[in-house]
Amino acid sequence: MASGSSNHQISKPLADNLHCYLWYGHGNNCNSCLFTNVLEGNRPHILIDPGHTFNEMQEDCLNSLREAIKIDGFSIDDVGLIINTHSHIDHCEANDTLSRKHPIRIAMSKSEEDFRHTLGDRMNTMFGVESPKFTTSLYLQEGILALGKEKKKLELQVLITPGHSPGSVCLYWPVKKVLITGDVLFFGSIGRTDFPGGQLSALKESINRLSQLDIDTIVPGHNTELGDIIKGKNVHRNFQAIKTYFG
Ligand SMILES: [Zn+2]
DSSP: OOOOBEEEEOOSBBBBEEEEEOSSSOOOOOOOEEOOSSSSOOOOOOEOOOOSSSSTTTTHHHHHHHHHHHHHTOGGGGEEEOOOOOOOOOHHTTHHHHHHHHHEEEEEEEEHHHHHHHHHHHHHTTTTTTOOOOOOEEOOOEEEESSSOOOGGGEEEEEOOOOTTTTTTEEEEETEEEEEEEEEEEETOOOOOOOOOOOOHHHHHHHHHHHTOOOOOESSSSOOOTSSSTHHHHHHHHHHHHHHOOO
C-alpha cells in the first residue's frame, strides 16, 4: 500500500485543492488532509492532523507524510495553518516539529485546548509519552471558518463533536459535501470513549448530528479493516450500521 518511500497511501484528490493521505504503516498514526493554495502569503497550505512524528513502532510518520505530500507536488514546509480535530498525540505530535521550523498557526477548539493541558496531559504521562509543547493560536468555534480570499476562499463548517475527546471537531466542506471526522467515526466503527475525557452518550449525540448533514464523502481519522474513505451510498449505510451496532 505504500507509495514510494511513504507509508501514506495517496488517495485521488477529493477536489483540485483537497488531498488526503491515508496511513497504512504497521503502527498507529492518523490520516491527514491537505487543502492547498488557500492562504495568502508564502505558506498557503492548510494541514489537517499532521499525526505522529514517530509512532510506537518507531516508524518515521512525519517524514512519510512529507514524502507523500512531495509526491503530490507540494511541500509540507509551505503549510501556514494546522487544524487539529483533537489533541490526541497520534493527531498532533508532529505540530511541534513543524511549528519549530516555521511560524505556523495551529488551531483546535478551546475545550480541547483546556483538555490538552489537564486530563490529556495526565493521560500522556500515564502512557509514558511526552505531551507536545506547541502553542495553539486559533480557537475553533462552532460555525463557519472562512479562510483565504476571493477565488481561493475556503469556507469550512466547524462542528464541535465531543465524545471521543471533550473538544473534538469535525470539519464539513459544503461545496464538495466532504466531512473530515477525526476519531468521531470510522468505516464500520466509532471512536473509543474509554480514554480520559471520553463519553459514549456525547459521542452518539455527535454522530447523530453528523448524520443529518448532506454528505458525499467522509474522511475518517483512521482506517479500519472495513476500509478508509467512505463515499456515496456507503455514507448512509455507515451511519445506519453504526446506529445498529452502537445504538
Ligand atoms: Zn483520538
